[in-house]
Amino acid sequence: MRYLSRFDDGEVVRWAFRGMLIGAIGVLALDLRDLSRENGWWAPEAVLPAAPSDPILPPVVQTNAPIPPDDPRRFVTAGEDILARPLTFTLGSGGVLSAEGSIDPGSASRFAAEIEARGEYVKTVSLNSPGGALDDAMAMAKLVRDKGIATEIADGAICASSCPLLFAGGLTRTAGYKAAVGVHQFYAASQTPTAPAQAMSDAQATTARISRHLIEMGVDPSLWLHALDTPPQALYYFSPDELAKYKLVTTPVATAQKAGTKPG
Structure with missing residues (x-):
C-alpha cells in the first residue's frame, strides 16, 4: 500500500486498464494458437484466401441452437448462401448502393472501382454482410469517409465481424x-503455424490498428472490448442503446423504445 501511495489514483487506474488489456490480448494469442492447431469449428471452404498473417474476422457462424427471443438474428432475412458469396454491389434508387455478401480479400478494390464508376450518384452504402477480411473493411471505410458517403444497416440486415469497421466509415450512420x-x-490466416510470441505481437498490433481506426471514424474504441471478450466462433450483438453509446450510429435507433413501445 505504501508503494501504491506514491502514484496518483489516475495513474493506478491507467496501469490497471493496460494490464487488463494486455491480459486479454494474451488470452487471445493462446486462442489463436489453439485455432491454428484445431480449425474444427468452421468449414475449410469458409476461410477465404489471404496472404500469410492477414488478420481475418471470420464470418458469422450459424449453429442449430435455438435463437433467444432478444437475439437480433431472428430478424435477418437473407439466406446463408447469399451472405457467403463475395461482396457484391447494386445501385438502387435514391443513390443507395447495396453491399451484400462476405468481405473477401479484394473487396476494397472492387468497391473503389464501383465508386469510381458511379461518381456522385452514390449517397449511401447499405450493408448486409457477415464480415471477413479486416484490411479490406477498413480500406472501404476510409474511402466512404473521404467521399462523404453515409452508411446504413437496414431492418433485416446483418453487419457482423469486420462489417462494423466498414459501417463506421459513414459520414452519417443509421441502423x-x-x-x-x-x-x-x-x-x-496463415499457411504456417505461428509462434505464440509472434501471435501475441500480431494481435496487439492489429488491436491497435482497429482502435486507431475507430477513433479516426469518431467511434468510441471501447466498443472493441466486446470483440476481445468474444471468441471467433461466437458473436456479441449490440443493443440499440449500445450502438448509440459507442457512437457507432450517429442517429439513435431506439426512438420508439424510448417512448415506451417497440416496433412491431
Missing part, C-alpha cells in the same frame, strides 16, 4: 431497430 450488428475476435 434499423431490426438490424443485427455484432463483433468478435479476429484470427490470423
